[in-house]
Amino acid sequence: AEQVAEQAGIVIDTGVYDCVRAFRAPNSRHPKTGLHKRRLTVDELLYTGVDRIVELACEPEPFELAELGDGKCGFELPAAWNAATEQVQNESKAMLKRRDAVVKGDVSA
Known part of the structure; x- marks a missing residue:
């Protein structure tokens, strides 16, 4: 700019x-x-x-709320978020476990 x-x-x-x-x-x-x-x-x-x-x-611009495809809320989204969060946590735990094994000299990890 x-x-x-x-x-x-x-x-x-x-x-x-x-x-x-x-x-x-x-x-x-x-x-x-x-x-x-x-x-x-x-x-x-x-x-x-x-x-x-x-x-x-001086006034807010009028607007219409957008409708979702079938008019229903995406209730599956929180479940997808929770599943993704769990996957990230599991991958993080696995990485820490491998790192600890390497630090302890277990090269097979």
């Missing part, structure tokens, strides 16, 4: 690019201004005035 800004001959606030800064989710409200984060298309960004953008940001 700094390179692009330099080439464009503009100054940007580089403080918003630090690693720990949380990015705001769309429609989230800014704690100080009360304005909502709005998504803008390229055309809106290029051809909409600041006053109109601020006006849009």
Whole structure:
């Protein structure tokens, strides 16, 4: 971003690019201004005035909740997560066991 800004001959606030800064989710409200984060298309960004953008940001953008394929929740996801967690733990235990065996001189491990 700094390179692009330099080439464009503009100054940007580089403080918003630090690693720990949380990015705001769309429609989230800014704690100080009360304005909502709005998504803008390229055309809106290029051809909409600041006053109109601020006006849009006064209210959250309407949206519809997406439906899952069959309208049901993915209740199998927690089970898949737990199975993956268990697999990682088992692989970690096996690795530690092999390492301990090597440290003790058991080269067959």
